[in-house]
Amino acid sequence: MKFKVVFHLDWDDESALIMGLNNITNMLAAISSEAAEIHMVANGESIRLFREDLTLKYSETIKELHDQGVRFCLCNNSMNKFGFKKEQMLDQCEIVPAGIIELCKLQNAGCAYIKP
Numbered sequence: 001m002k003f004k005v006v007f008h009l010d011w012d013d014e015s016a017l018i019m020g021l022n023n024i025t026n027m028l029a030a031i032s033s034e035a036a037e038i039h040m041v042a043n044g045e046s047i048r049l050f051r052e053d054l055t056l057k058y059s060e061t062i063k064e065l066h067d068q069g070v071r072f073c074l075c076n077n078s079m080n081k082f083g084f085k086k087e088q089m090l091d092q093c094e095i096v097p098a099g100i101i102e103l104c105k106l107q108n109a110g111c112a113y114i115k116p
Contacts, residue, residue: 003027004037006111008103009046017049019116021061024070033068039106043075043099047082050074050089059090066092075099 005027007020024038042050049055050072055062062072072093079085079095086095096102107113 001035002037003031003035004106004109004111005039005114006103006106007038007040007114007116009040009042009049009116010044010099012045012048014049016046016116017058020114021058021065023114023116024065025061028065028068028070036069037111038065038069039071039073039102039111041073041075041096041099041102041106043078045078045082047074047078047084047089050093051084052088052090055090062090062092073099073102075102 007023009016009020020040024040027038028036052059066072073096074089074093076095076097078099
């Protein structure tokens with residue numbers, strides 16, 4: 001069985017990021033990364049949590065999870081709204097055109113929706 005999941009962040013809430021990262025870490029401790037397809041989609045104010053200069057406490061965890069195949073997707077619409085540039089964000093993050101569309105695509109592809 002392939003475990004497919006999308007974690008959704010939409011508020012600038014560090015505790016939600018921590019919960020999501022812990023959920024992903026625990027999931028990968030219970031199953032192999034080959035048996036998992038894991039995404040974290042951030043839109044709205046939550047994209048701030050992935051700015052390189054503001055997320056030093058979590059950058060190593062995000063890097064380790066990314067190295068295990070976890071995708072970290074940031075909404076381009078939110079990036080534009082808040083004036084953030086790709087260069088300001090963690091290297092492990094990819095920019096998607098619209099976070100809400102990415103969520104819909106992933107759920108349509110069979111990903112369970114988790115809101116930490």
